[in-house]
Amino acid sequence: MTTRLRFHWSLSQAGDGFRRSGATSRMIGLPSRDAQLELCRCAERNGIESMLMAIGFTRPDPTLLSLSLGMDTTTVSFMVACRAGLISPTMFVQQINTLSAVLGGRVCINIVGGHTPTEQRYYGDFLEHDDRYARTGEFLSVCEAFWSGREEVDFNGRYYTIEKGRVSTPFVSPERRAPEIFVGGNSGQALELARCHASCLWRFAESPDALREKIAPLLVDGVETGLLMGLIVRPEHDEAVAAANRLIERFGAEARDAQRSFVGRSDSVAYNSTFSLANSSADGWITPTLWSGAVPYLGAPSMALVGSAEEVADAIIEYRRSGITQFLFIGWPDHEEMERFGRDVLPLVRAKERALEGAWAARQEVGPCR
């Protein structure tokens, strides 16, 4: 039995395209809800399981936005980003459970450590990178205790103390007693956090070979790894490359400066290592389909798969062979890219996936003694 590949999409840019190309002060704090809803509905038609609802001072609150968009959609789930340290874990559980009750369980959570100390201080959080991860571990332990169905939760940690904690509103879902937990990050701490608390770790993209070794410790413990990356698919390879080049033509020094400034402020291993990887590539191609050309302008999430539908489907299967089982895409613009993915790429991926599973099953039947 193998894991079927799962696909998610980021809502980040809906209503504010190319938002990462400018200074944070220019990012729209209230993007068009119509554009966001349209992308969610597009996801429902194109095999996308959930929308990543990012968190940050430039954006609306992701929990509330999820509720609002969820009430006007029927099948897509909402992956609500959360940074520990901004909210009591009890309160967080109460909010997530309320959200699940309204949306019939279409909720999962993406725990992130926060990437920028200056931004954390906007929220009153002064901890360093490693301490933030230690705190996040405690935060998730408390959340899990509530979701385990315990009547009263007691917790005595370094960052949180909870006494006889109760939350009456349960997590509501036809299938689960607790939301699925994703963790984001490339650091050792993120990996360890995912190993202990999550079903999947989100990383930024690298080559399949580079990833294979890094994610092995997680696979041993049954934790999946997914990639947060861009997608540029066109009928022909050359068209896709041309589209990629056109994407960055529009950006100039301002976008470069915005990214440099972000990386300068950030203490995120994921963002900074991806930025370095992109800078170390002479021609912008990490593999024949993995393109880092947009990273200097749009940041780490824009490391992208570029090619024909067939090439991109093959690249996804290649990642599958390395142990990657989930993808979280962004596109430029998202809507068109998502439709191309659902129409042209996903059917190929499913067919290739079945073939791969068949091959793996046949190999297993031969027996271990060989």
Add this chain to the structure above:
Amino acid sequence: MPIRFHWRLMPGGERSGNIRDRGRTAREMAFPDLEAQTEFCRAAEHAGADSLLVNMNYGMPDPVLLAAALAHGTERIRFMIANRPGLMSPTLFVQQVNTLAALSGGRVHLNMVVGHSPEEQRYYGDMLDHDARYERMDDYLWICHALWDGGGADFHGRYYQVEKARLNTRFVAGDRDRPEIFVGGSSAQARAAAMRHGTCWVRFAGAPDAVRREAEPALDAGVELGLRLSIIARPTRGEALDAAYGLIDRSESGRAGEERDFVRTSDAVSMRAMFAMADTEWLTPTLWTGAIRKHGATAVALVGSHREVADGLMEFAACGASNFILSGWPKLEEMVRFGEHVLPLIRAMEGSASPVPAADGEAA
């Protein structure tokens, strides 16, 4: 400005014709009851309510999210969101409030409270005592206002520190750049917090003279006065009294003991004071404390004919009250009756230049 009426949102599980049965509904209260609660919101719009108070405690859905869900199915009613400092970063709170304002067309008020039960605060990881919780609220609201002012401010308080805090999602509601803030609590600290950071001080109703005296500093400072109380209005005083006494008789046994336990574990000045006040059953000919010991402090009630209840409210208005946050048994029926029979009398009295009429039977 005309007197504004707010009602407490009907909790999940409360149904027409049923007085809340705690045993049966404790579980139901934990769930959003969107169909019935949306209907309640529409009835509130029809009954002339300005907003609905959405409570915050461990036994109920989160108020910000519940309000967002109810705003989705309504057009005019506002939501008065209860919030306790100490459970989330003030910056995150403002981000949630601003997002709710954006999603609801600006239909947001805040009801700031410090929490009344140390035991419940510890469920959330909050170990501060009563007075410290008020000091913290001061820090919290300072930061909230700084963000609504446009952000970029540093704050280094005892309980919160932020550096250059800013948010791109602004509060948008007509010409307001921040919500109205109703600070709840009957203690002097609550009143002081309302005067520093709020637009309205909300306390339980009490004897009108005491209310007038205690509210004076807030009113002098330009802060509105809001009173929390319940309403039992019927065509005749006799029917209202029957309904009031029936309320006690029909309460299941054990409820009074439960409420006493609650008061024992509470460190709220106001809750304790109300419980003590209930020694006097009638504070005025229409202001009844008889249900407090069974139903809690918010059960202090104006009981009487439609006219008597309207007069009772106008008497409080003469003491400076400009907002009332009301409850009833059951809430929906009482709110509908209020809108049909009591509110028109109030509006007529507000409109006339005559002095506030004396409450019937005041001489008795």
